[in-house]
Amino acid sequence: MNTKYRDLIEQTFYFPQEEFKLEDNELQFHGIDLMKLVEQYGAPLKFTYLPKISENINRAKEWFKNAIKEHDYKGKYNYCYCTKSSHFEHVLNEALNNDIHIETSSAFDINIVQKLKKSGKLHKDAYVICNGFKRDQYISNIADLLNEGHKNCIPIIDNYEEIDLLSEQIDDPYKIGIRIASEEEPKFEFYTSRLGIGYKNIVPFFNKKVKDNPQVELKMLHFFINTGIRDTAYYWNELNKCLKVYIDLKKVCPSLDSLNIGGGFPIKNSLAFEYDYQYMVSEIVNQIKLTCEEYEVEVPNIFTEFGSFTVGESGGAIYEILYQKQQNDREKWNMINSSFITTLPDTWAISKKFVMLPINRWNDEYERILLGGLTCDSDDYYNSEQNTNAIYLPKYKKEKPLFIGFFNTGAYQESIGGFGGLQHCLIPQPKHILIDKEKDGTLTTKVFSEQQNAEDLLHILGYDRNK
Known part of the structure; x- marks a missing residue:
């Protein structure tokens, strides 16, 4: 034995x-x-x-590169690192060696961005995607970054008041994204994410607060599923609903050109772990392309915000x-x-x-x-x-x-x-x-x-x- x-x-x-x-x-x-x-x-x-941080970043870039080539996808791919997974300088320094972008969650994240810019680690054209519920200091820090000329800082609107709060402090026209409040799995304790704006309210919100606002330009629709990117009926159904919102928005907002599908790649948690990353990326890219072709709109640039996958x-x-x-x-x-x-x-x-x-x-x-x-x-x-x-x-x-x-x-x-x-x-x-x-x-x-x-x-x- x-x-x-x-x-x-x-x-x-x-x-x-x-x-x-x-x-x-x-x-x-x-x-x-x-x-x-x-x-x-x-x-x-x-x-x-x-070195594992750089390895995983470049693995993901390769999967999207392969999928874009396979499906003759006309949009671009942008890898963002979700800083809340680990804010440490050694993590950001390693990650930024790979020509990536940043996603932030709170006010002090912007202070880190400023440090990284000053040290030359984060270039002036890098995207800084600002997520989260924005309190006064976060609003002020975002405004400071934009007023200093970092044009690719994109605050993702989480609630109905944020555009007014941002516009009070930002001098020039600026770009925004809108986050979808996704619907959670049936087993969750609540039906809809507390983050973002409901599916049915996004187009009316755009028409009311953005469409005729000369200071604000909508560039991105943000979508994230709490359970992560998994090959389940629930995930594909939520992605499909998100794409329908993108189509509806694109028809009334020509400046919209980017879809942020958030994070959610799983990482290895046992020796028996199996996950076909290339299949999932390929299928996501394919679904986006097919939906856009069906409704005759241009495909969006794709953004991801991988945190745990980057550093875990x-x-x-x-x-x-x-x-x-x-x-x-x-x-x-x-x-x-x-x-x-x-x-x-x-x-x-x-x-x-x-x-x-x-x-x-x-x-x-x-x-x-x-x-x-x-x-x-x-x-x-x-x-x-x-x-x-x-x-x-x-x-x-x-x-x-x-x-x-x-x-x-x-x-x-x-x-x-x-x-x-x-x-x-x-x-x-x-x-x-x-x-x-x-x-x-x-x-x-x-x-x-x-x-x-x-x-x-x-x-x-x-x-x-x-x-």
């Missing part, structure tokens, strides 16, 4: 895979020697593998199994030396799955376990209910340290977890490493942030501010 962990994985999945390989029975991720990383920097440890697969987290607790005759708890709530908050908040694999001891026998975090919170765990299938790891042995990795964690986890701030139960935030690749293929590492210490947290809490 094959009882080694390696046998389990190789019998269950196609393994090794493009990014996961074994070297001397230890896991490598994109050629990174993970045990060497642990030996050098310790654990718990967060890391970002920067670049990230990882490594923990050490500290101890095993046998709580009853069936449940064994492997305790990690950190907290899921603070370092991978989506596992706790929305039961999100990530690829989880041991770093070492692949030739050891395995056992079924539950994974627990260090906080005194009953929800600080990652188990079979959240992970769909049971968790198996090499058997716990006190004398043989076991390290485990969670992969493709690069989107949202740091910002949701409150990077640089307080952590639940004051469990310190781990050290974070940036990994890059030289032209000759050599991997380089540097520390982005050290693990938090007591002084960091006490300062935030105010204990030393009066000294």
Whole structure:
């Protein structure tokens, strides 16, 4: 009987895979020697593998290039990065090396845009697509960017008052988009997205607020589905309704020339992950073209706003199994030396799955376990209910340290977890490493942030501010 962990994985999945390989029975991720990383920097440890960001951007560009050629599509494709997925400078710097554009969500995003422009990372002709509900500071920052001459800053109108608020502060004529309030799947707690303007209200809104307004030019219709871009009847039905709105708008608004289909490409969350990206892109491009041909209007330029897809697969987290607790005759708890709530908050908040694999001891026998975090919170765990299938790891042995990795964690986890701030139960935030690749293929590492210490947290809490 094959009882080694390696046998389990190789019998269950196609393994090794493009990014996961074994070297001397230890896991490598994109050629990174993970045990060497642990030996050098310790654990718990967060890391970002920067080249993966550029790789995914260029994969998507290639899929759209192929689809445009296949269908003889006359519009252009523009890749935007959704900054809310990760605002870090190292992420934006890497992403902007690939001739892309930016999508923002709030006021301080514009401050980042200004920094990127000043450093020469973001060129003056780049699109800055401004989404979100716009409060006073966001309105002012958008106006500043436009008044400075960044003509391709396009605020996406989310509610009926935003045009008036923007026009009060913007000096010259400016371009806008309008966001469709898409209808959610039947299983959702509500029927229509809180974001945007309803399907039936968009043309009347245009006629009332835009059509005869010499300061405003409508250029873009924005469409996003909360469940992402998936090959389902629901997605194709919503896309079809969006295209009908585009057709109706285009007939009364010749300046409309762009369709923003938002983000939503899934990322790999298990070794069994399958998704035909090229098929989905090709079919989206084809559906847009066929609809426009049917109603005899020009096809739009296509924009996407990929966030998780851009940065998600670049990230990882490594923990050490500290101890095993046998709580009853069936449940064994492997305790990690950190907290899921603070370092991978989506596992706790929305039961999100990530690829989880041991770093070492692949030739050891395995056992079924539950994974627990260090906080005194009953929800600080990652188990079979959240992970769909049971968790198996090499058997716990006190004398043989076991390290485990969670992969493709690069989107949202740091910002949701409150990077640089307080952590639940004051469990310190781990050290974070940036990994890059030289032209000759050599991997380089540097520390982005050290693990938090007591002084960091006490300062935030105010204990030393009066000294």
